[in-house]
Structures are given as C-alpha cells and as structure tokens.
Amino acid sequence: MEDYLKVVHKISREEEVASTTKISKALRVAPASVTEMLKKLAEKDYVKYSPYHGTTLTKKGLKIAEKTARKHRLLERFLHDVLKIDNIKVHEQACEMEHTLSDDAEESLCRFLKHPDSCPDDGKIIPPCDLKISSCAECVQLHKRGLEEVGKHKQNLISINKLKDGQFGKISFIRGGHKVLQRLLDMGLTPGTRISVLRVAPLGGPVVLAVRSSKLAIGNGIAKKVFVEIEE
Amino acid sequence: MSCHSESTEKPNNRKNGKKLTIALAGNANVGKSVIFNQLTGSNQIIGNWPGKTVDRAEGSLCFENHEISVIDLPGIYSFSTFSLEEVVSREYIAKEKPDIVINVLDASVLERNLFFTLQLIEMNAPLVLCLNQIDIAKKKGMIIDKQKLEKALGVPVVLTIATRGEGLYELIESAVKVATKDTKRKKINYHKDLETRIEKLTQLIETEKIDLEYPSRWIAIKLLEGDTEIIKLVKSKSAKIVDISYILSQELSTIHDEPCFSIIASERYAYASMITSSAIKQNEVKNTFSEKLDWVTTHKVFGYFIAIGVITGLLLWTFIVGDFLSGLISEGLSFIEPLDPQISGPIVSIIWNGIFNGFVAGVTLVIPFVIPFYFLLAMIEDSGILTRVAFMMDSIMHKIGLHGKALIPLILGYGCSVPAIHACKIMESRRERLLAAFAITFAPCAARTLVILGLVGVFLGPIWALTLYAVDLILIFLLGKIAMKVVPGKSTGLIMEMHSFKVPSLSVVSKQTWTRTKSIIFMVFPIYIIGSAIVQALYALDLLTPISNVMSPLTVTWLGLPAITGILLILGVVRKEFILLGAVAIFGTTNLLGPFNPVQLITLALVAMLYIPCLSTIIILIKEFGWKAATTISIANIISAIIIGGLAYRLLEIIL
Ligand SMILES: Nc1nc2c(ncn2[C@@H]2O[C@H](COP(=O)(O)OP(=O)(O)OP(=O)(O)O)[C@@H](O)[C@H]2O)c(=O)[nH]1
Ligand SMILES: [Mg+2]
Numbered sequence: 001m002e003d004y005l006k007v008v009h010k011i012s013r014e015e016e017v018a019s020t021t022k023i024s025k026a027l028r029v030a031p032a033s034v035t036e037m038l039k040k041l042a043e044k045d046y047v048k049y050s051p052y053h054g055t056t057l058t059k060k061g062l063k064i065a066e067k068t069a070r071k072h073r074l075l076e077r078f079l080h081d082v083l084k085i086d087n088i089k090v091h092e093q094a095c096e097m098e099h100t101l102s103d104d105a106e107e108s109l110c111r112f113l114k115h116p117d118s119c120p121d122d123g124k125i126i127p128p129c130d131l132k133i134s135s136c137a138e139c140v141q142l143h144k145r146g147l148e149e150v151g152k153h154k155q156n157l158i159s160i161n162k163l164k165d166g167q168f169g170k171i172s173f174i175r176g177g178h179k180v181l182q183r184l185l186d187m188g189l190t191p192g193t194r195i196s197v198l199r200v201a202p203l204g205g206p207v208v209l210a211v212r213s214s215k216l217a218i219g220n221g222i223a224k225k226v227f228v229e230i231e232e
Numbered sequence: 233m234s235c236h237s238e239s240t241e242k243p244n245n246r247k248n249g250k251k252l253t254i255a256l257a258g259n260a261n262v263g264k265s266v267i268f269n270q271l272t273g274s275n276q277i278i279g280n281w282p283g284k285t286v287d288r289a290e291g292s293l294c295f296e297n298h299e300i301s302v303i304d305l306p307g308i309y310s311f312s313t314f315s316l317e318e319v320v321s322r323e324y325i326a327k328e329k330p331d332i333v334i335n336v337l338d339a340s341v342l343e344r345n346l347f348f349t350l351q352l353i354e355m356n357a358p359l360v361l362c363l364n365q366i367d368i369a370k371k372k373g374m375i376i377d378k379q380k381l382e383k384a385l386g387v388p389v390v391l392t393i394a395t396r397g398e399g400l401y402e403l404i405e406s407a408v409k410v411a412t413k414d415t416k417r418k419k420i421n422y423h424k425d426l427e428t429r430i431e432k433l434t435q436l437i438e439t440e441k442i443d444l445e446y447p448s449r450w451i452a453i454k455l456l457e458g459d460t461e462i463i464k465l466v467k468s469k470s471a472k473i474v475d476i477s478y479i480l481s482q483e484l485s486t487i488h489d490e491p492c493f494s495i496i497a498s499e500r501y502a503y504a505s506m507i508t509s510s511a512i513k514q515n516e517v518k519n520t521f522s523e524k525l526d527w528v529t530t531h532k533v534f535g536y537f538i539a540i541g542v543i544t545g546l547l548l549w550t551f552i553v554g555d556f557l558s559g560l561i562s563e564g565l566s567f568i569e570p571l572d573p574q575i576s577g578p579i580v581s582i583i584w585n586g587i588f589n590g591f592v593a594g595v596t597l598v599i600p601f602v603i604p605f606y607f608l609l610a611m612i613e614d615s616g617i618l619t620r621v622a623f624m625m626d627s628i629m630h631k632i633g634l635h636g637k638a639l640i641p642l643i644l645g646y647g648c649s650v651p652a653i654h655a656c657k658i659m660e661s662r663r664e665r666l667l668a669a670f671a672i673t674f675a676p677c678a679a680r681t682l683v684i685l686g687l688v689g690v691f692l693g694p695i696w697a698l699t700l701y702a703v704d705l706i707l708i709f710l711l712g713k714i715a716m717k718v719v720p721g722k723s724t725g726l727i728m729e730m731h732s733f734k735v736p737s738l739s740v741v742s743k744q745t746w747t748r749t750k751s752i753i754f755m756v757f758p759i760y761i762i763g764s765a766i767v768q769a770l771y772a773l774d775l776l777t778p779i780s781n782v783m784s785p786l787t788v789t790w791l792g793l794p795a796i797t798g799i800l801l802i803l804g805v806v807r808k809e810f811i812l813l814g815a816v817a818i819f820g821t822t823n824l825l826g827p828f829n830p831v832q833l834i835t836l837a838l839v840a841m842l843y844i845p846c847l848s849t850i851i852i853l854i855k856e857f858g859w860k861a862a863t864t865i866s867i868a869n870i871i872s873a874i875i876i877g878g879l880a881y882r883l884l885e886i887i888l
Contacts, residue, residue, distance in 0.1 A: 134490055178458075178493075179314055183727055185497035186310035188344050191490065192498070199530045205627040206636065206726050208530060212505070214341040215526075217623045219635055219726030 017054035073119035169228030260307030279613030283658035346504035373517035386418020590764030614736035633716030645675030843873035
C-alpha cells in the first residue's frame with residue numbers, strides 16, 4: 001500500500017494527477033490490479049480516484065507518503081554514512097527496509113544521524129518528523145525525558161524553499177543546530193510567525209521572505225531546514 | 233556641533249564635569265554611521281548594505297559645554313556570541329559602560345529592531361531611542377506614535393532623518409539629559425512563567441554576590457538562554473547558580489515544549505510585536521517604485537542580467553573612462569620621458585629626479601582614474617542594489633565555497649584590495665573570510681587595471697584588455713574552487729537582510745568618493761615617490777642587470793620576457809603600477825612596443841595581474857589572518873602566475 005502511495009505521490013508531483021497506466025508501469029503490476037488497489041485506497045480515503053482523470057493523494061495519503069519518504073531517506077543516510085554502503089546501492093536496500101521501520105526507530109535514527117536534511121543519492125530533502133516540536137534541539141531535550149508526551153503535527157509541513165512566490169506560511173519547525181536556529185530566531189523567525197515568500201531564486205538559489213515587515217534573504221541550505229504550515 | 237578636539241585631559245570628571253561618552257548601537261544598516269559622521273565630521277563608510285562598520289570607531293563633538301566622545305559600533309541583531317561584532321558591541325556596552333547608548337532603529341522595520349532594544353533594556357543600559365529613516369517609514373505608509381513608544385519602553389524617543397540631519401540636535405539634547413540626570417528606568421516584564429524564573433535567578437545572583445561586570449538580570453537571562461560564555465564565566469564563581477539556572481530552564485522548556493532560548497526569543501518578539509502594533513498605524517500604500525525595483529532585480533531572468541550588469545558594468549565603466557583617459561596617461565608618461573633617464577651627475581639629483589617622476593605618475597595615473605570609479609561604486613553601494621546582486625549570485629558563489637554576501641567585498645575589491653579584505657568580516661566564519669580574501673587578491677583592482685590598460689590597452693587595443701579582464705574573472709572562479717577544496721571546513725548559508733532601495737544621497741556619495749580617493753592618494757604617493765627614487769638609484773648604480781639576471785631562468789626561459797622584467801616584478805611587489813612605471817623609466821620610452829613584442833606585453837600584464845598581492849595587501853592579510861595564511865596566499869598567487877603565465881606565453885605564440 002505504501003508503495004502505491006509513494007508512486008502516486010511521485011507521479012502527481014510531476015504531472016498533477018497520476019494515470020493508472022503510469023502507476024502500473026512504475027510498479028510493474030497489471031493495470032487491472034492497480035485499479036482494484038486504487039479503489040480500495042480511495043475507500044479508506046488515502047487517494048482520490050476517478051477512472052478517467054487519474055489519481056491524486058488526499059491529505060491523509062500524503063501524510064503517509066511523506067512519512068515513508070522520510071523513513072526511506074533516513075535509511076539511505078544510515079546505510080551510506082554509517083555502514084558505508086555504496087551510493088548506487090542504498091536506494092534499493094532502503095526500499096525494502098522502509099516498510100518495516102517503526103516510528104520510534106525512525107525518531108531514534110534521526111537523532112542518531114544528527115538530524116540530516118537530505119538523502120545521499122539524489123539530495124532530496126528528508127521530510128520533517130511529525131512530532132509537535134519546533135526544533136531539533138527540542139527533540140534532543142525531550143528525548144532525555146522520554147518522548148511519550150509529545151503531540152503530533154496535524155498538518156503537513158513544507159520547507160520554505162519549496163514554496164512559490166507569494167505563498168504564506170506559519171513557521172512551525174526549524175531543523176538544525178543551535179547556532180543556525182539562534183540566528184533565525186534573532187532575525188524574527190520564531191515558531192508561529194507568519195511569513196510570506198516573496199521570491200524563490202531558480203537553480204537552488206536562496207529565497208526572500210517577508211518577516212515582521214523586514215525582508216530576509218535565506219540561502220537554500222538553510223531554507224531547506226525551515227518548515228512551515230501552509231495557510232489555506 | 234563641531235569641536236576643537238584636544239583630548240589630552242583624562243575623562244576623570246565625568247557627569248558633573250563635561251566629558252561624556254555616547255555609543256551608537258543598533259541593527260545593521262539603520263544609519264548609525266550617517267549619524268556618527270554628521271555628529272563628529274568623521275568619514276565612516278556608508279552604504280545601503282548590512283555590515284559596513286566592522287570595528288568600533290571613535291570621534292568627538294562639543295555640545296553646550298559638554299565634550300562628548302561618540303563611538304560607532306558595528307550593527308548587530310542580538311547579543312549572542314556567534315559573531316565577532318556581537319561580542320565587540322556586547323563587551324563594549326557592558327564593560328566600558330558608556331554614559332549613554334543611543335539605540336538607532338530603522339523606523340520602517342520597527343518590530344525587528346525592537347528585539348535588540350529589549351536586549352539593551354535587559355542590559356540596563358542608559359538608553360535613548362533614535363527612530364531613524366522616518367522618511368522611508370512614511371513612504372511605506374506608517375504613522376508612528378512617539379508618545380506611545382516612549383511610554384511602553386520608558387525611554388526617550390527621537391525621530392530623525394539622519395541623511396538630512398533632521399532631529400539630530402534633539403537627539404544629542406535628550407542624550408545629554410539622560411546622561412546627566414539620573415532618570416528612572418522602566419522594567420520590562422515578560423510573560424509570568426519566564427519572569428518569575430528570571431527574578432528568582434536574579435535574586436540568587438545578587439545574594440551570592442558574584443562580582444561580574446554585567447547586570448544581574450541580564451546574566452540571569454543569558455544563563456536561561458544557555459549562553460556558553462556566560463555559563464563559563466558564572467561557573468568559575470559559583471557552580472550553584474549555573475545548576476539552578478539549568479533546572480529553571482528545563483522547567484520552562486517543559487511548560488512550553490520549546491528549548492529555553494527559543495522561548496526567550498519568542499517572548500521578546502511577542503513584546504516587540506505588541507508595542508509595534510500599538511505605536512504604528514499602517515496605511516495602505518500603492519506598490520512603490522522601490523518595490524517594483526525589488527521585483528525586477530530579484531526576477532529570475534532580469535535579476536541575472538542586472539546582477540551581471542553590475543559586476544561587469546563597474547569594470548567596464550572604469551575601462552571606458554580609463555580608455556578615454558589613457559590619452560592622459562600616455563601624456564603623463566611622456567611628461568616623464570624628457571627628464572629620463574638621468575644616470576649621470578650627483579646621486580642626490582638622480583634621486584630627486586625619481587621623486588619628481590613618482591609625483592607626476594601619481595597625479596596623472598591615480599586621480600583621473602580613481603575618482604570616477606569610486607563615484608560609481610559609492611552610487612551602487614548607497615542604492616541598495618548590492619544585496620540584490622548578492623541574492624542572485626548566491627548559488628554561483630556556493631560553487632567556490634562562499635555565499636552571496638561575499639560578492640560585496642569582491643566588488644569593493646575592484647577599487648582596492650585593502651578595504652575589500654577588511655570588509656570580509658561580513659562573512660561568518662574564518663574559513664569563509666579567508667576564501668573571500670583569497671579571491672580578492674586576484675580581483676582586478678585599480679592598480680591592476682592601470683597595468684592592463686598601460687601595457688595592453690594602449691598598445692594592442694581594448695579587445696585584448698577586455699580579454700584579460702574576462703580571464704581574470706574566470707581565474708577567480710577556478711582558483712576559488714581549488715582553494716575551497718584545499719581549505720577544510722563547511723560553508724555556512726546566507727542569512728541577509730535586504731533593505732529597501734534608496735535614492736543615493738549626493739552628499740554621502742561625493743563625500744565617500746573623496747574619502748576613498750584621499751586614502752588611496754595617501755597610500756600611493758609616498759610609495760610612488762620613494763619607489764621611483766629607488767629605481768633611479770639602482771639604475772644609476774648599475775644594479776638593475778645583475779638582479780634581473782638572477783631571475784632570468786624564470787622570466788626569459790619560462791615566461792619568454794626580456795630579462796629586465798625581473799627587476800620590474802620585484803618592484804611591482806610594492807605596487808603593481810611600478811611594473812608599468814619602471815618599464816617606461818628603464819627603457820626611456822613610452823612606446824613599449826619597441827622593447828616588448830605583443831606576446832610579451834600580454835604575458836607581462838597577465839603575470840603582473842596575478843603574481844603576488846601588493847605590499848599593502850600582504851600587510852592587511854597578515855593583520856587579519858596571520859603570517860601563515862598571508863604567506864600561503866602569496867605563494868599560491870606566485871605559483872598560479874608562473875603556471876598560467878608560462879602557458880599563456882606558449883599559447884599566444886601560436887595565436888599571434
Ligand atoms: N532615506 C534615508 N536614508 C537613510 C537615513 N539614514 C541613513 N540612511 C541610509 O541608510 C543606509 C545605511 O546607513 P549607515 O549609516 O551606513 O548604516 P549603519 O547603521 O552604520 O550600518 P552598518 O555599519 O552596516 O551596521 C545608507 O544608505 C544611508 O544613506 C534616513 O534617515 N533616511
Ligand atoms: Mg556603520
């Protein structure tokens with residue numbers, strides 16, 4: 001099931017909706033069984049499926065897809081950085097492992113790897129965890145006291161370098177060490193602050209944010225670590 | 233408000249006497265240095281980009297019988313210890329205790345600026361708020377209620393437009409008032425959870441009587457924030473306080489589900505935001521011209537064109553002006569010719585002759601060339617375009633291990649490497665400062681431009697000169713890439729405030745042009761004159777040939793240059809122009825196409841451009857980075873010049 005959501009997520013990011021043929025090709029499964037599975041997923045409200053227009057993820061489905069992507073990319077990091085497995089091989093291995101990794105193990109892995117922000121083979125951003133915290137420093141602190149009491153984010157978070165010109169968002173999570181975090185806080189990016197993206201430079205360039213009536217340019221490397229809740 | 237500055241007497245009779253110290257503190261690019269210059273008549277660098285003032289500067293003025301010394305501090309956003317400037321300002325305010333701190337704020341970004349004000353209040357500094365740039369705020373449709381602000385913060389507020397000098401008299405007036413009368417200060421109370429813990433800790437600090445130079449409340453807040461410096465400091469006096477502060481901060485982060493430093497930052501911002509919304513009324517405004525400019529200069533197509541336009545335009549401008557003036561240059565050189573060479577007669581007259589030549593060279597080469605360049609640079613700096621260029625070029629600069637902000641010192645390097653390397657302090661880490669400084673040692677500075685024009689532009693036409701510029705820019709990129717690989721470490725990312733565009737103020741621009749030209753003249757003239765005299769003396773004593781011969785394996789065999797260039801390259805270490813001046817003096821002709829063939833001229837210009845930073849640059853490199861780094865950079869320059877020069881010679885032989 002997670003594989004389906006993953007594929008739908010990937011295809012629909014490229015072309016809005018995922019057609020059944022595309023999905024069946026990507027998964028190497030017969031179109032008939034794809035249709036059947038999609039219907040089942042639609043019943044559970046993971047996808048919006050219409051036979052003629054194709055399939056898109058619902059919010060619930062997106063959440064699972066992102067979570068799977070997170071586990072996948074964290075595992076890739078682990079396989080590559082710690083076990084020193086070759087870059088070309090990590091993807092396949094991680095594909096197998098991602099389904100069996102528990103949420104607790106995922107959190108521990110993230111802390112163990114010191115909160116990485118992208119995967120080793122193609123540099124995709126690792127989605128943030130769904131704990132209701134606003135920084136990694138907090139995760140480490142909370143871990144010392146046991147994590148049980150932490151709530152979870154309801155919304156999907158998105159990093160600000162993925163926003164489009166003119167989009168609004170509310171700062172909800174900043175990944176990374178004390179230093180970067182402190183600097184961003186000083187510049188006014190405290191949790192809950194409303195920001196809008198004025199410009200996203202092409203080719204992995206920086207973004208310009210409007211924060212507290214000032215304009216702030218933030219490099220891509222740091223923008224990747226700042227996650228917002230999109231306002232609807 | 234000017235003053236005869238005789239500052240021999242010690243400031244022993246403060247307050248009731250007349251000597252006062254005022255410090256200017258605040259966020260970057262709010263107008264502190266404009267105010268400083270206006271008050272003291274100094275020449276601090278001004279421009280519309282953050283981070284110009286990197287060291288503190290001092291000046292003085294007289295005001296109603298008070299002799300006041302004014303300190304201009306670097307702009308900062310907070311009192312954490314992550315950057316050099318923050319430490320400089322924090323130490324100054326806490327330890328040297330100025331009689332008054334004028335906190336300069338950008339009125340159009342009040343909320344973010346107040347974040348720092350609150351920290352000054354925590355520090356218990358005697359404050360006057362200077363809301364500057366109210367003209368810009370007005371343009372953005374903001375109406376400021378001064379009284380409300382004064383009431384909320386409990387400090388006097390003065391509205392100013394520093395560039396026009398408006399409000400500065402009142403500013404000093406109220407500063408002197410605060411300094412001479414012991415006014416009561418209002419305490420800012422944060423949210424209850426936080427406030428009770430700050431107070432608990434403050435009391436503990438006071439009862440324990442650890443004698444630190446900082447105010448207790450400020451220490452308490454810093455301890456809760458987990459400031460490593462302060463923790464270390466307090467621990468050496470009383471470990472108990474640190475332990476308790478740790479417990480308190482843990483309590484706080486449990487309550488709020490956030491680390492404590494983040495809670496405190498959020499709390500300050502909540503306070504600042506509350507004050508701002510009560511003190512500022514925001515009217516709707518139409519899309520201003522400045523906003524439109526912003527849109528264009530950060531556009532994904534036009535933005536690049538404009539950025540490249542600025543980077544190359546400044547060079548082209550110097551080139552076009554320089555080309556136009558090259559007539560003057562050669563006239564200047566021919567002015568030298570009839571007096572030259574003088575090898576007979578008493579040594580004194582020979583040296584005198586050299587001195588005169590050096591002076592003429594200075595006048596004809598530097599002044600008409602440097603002034604137009606610095607004029608355009610000041611215009612560009614004061615407009616605000618530089619931060620946009622830095623934004624657009626960020627991803628390219630990452631390829632050489634730097635981020636967009638490094639482009640600003642690099643562009644300053646078109647003028648002179650020395651202030652440019654000084655400006656590298658806007659970079660966050662030592663590694664980045666070093667990489668940026670390394671790149672700057674190759675930048676086409678005014679001296680290099682003179683050599684390129686004088687050796688190549690005049691004799692072989694502008695195309696070859698432009699080619700050399702292009703080669704230089706490409707080399708900066710390639711060598712920067714190599715340097716990035718060699719120097720270990722990680723790059724930090726860009727975090728830069730972008731201030732609104734401004735119409736450059738003519739008085740600021742012309743003053744700045746003059747200041748810089750003056751400093752070049754002071755630097756260059758003595759060197760020209762002495763250097764020129766030395767060439768003459770060596771010439772007369774017949775020492776040129778033996779020295780040159782030592783270097784001939786390099787110059788003649790590898791680079792294909794005439795043997796005499798050996799001595800030119802040695803002299804050029806002092807100032808690159810000597811390569812040009814020396815050649816003219818030694819060969820006794822302004823037509824260098826005689827003694828050199830075209831290939832040799834281009835090779836010489838290329839080698840001259842790269843082979844070593846000039847003496848003043850080496851000195852500033854030593855000052856900023858130490859002997860080792862300065863030597864390494866110089867050697868790297870020499871090696872790359874030798875390799876590239878030799879290759880270019882062989883390549884040019886084929887082409888030409
Ligand atoms: N329109 C307007 N511009 C101003 C005013 N005051 C300063 N400026 C401009 O603001 C810019 C910054 O001024 P500076 O004095 O260099 O700022 P600073 O605070 O010293 O900056 P750093 O040294 O970088 O921290 C310059 O371009 C000034 O011309 C003002 O009252 N009105
Ligand atoms: Mg300044």
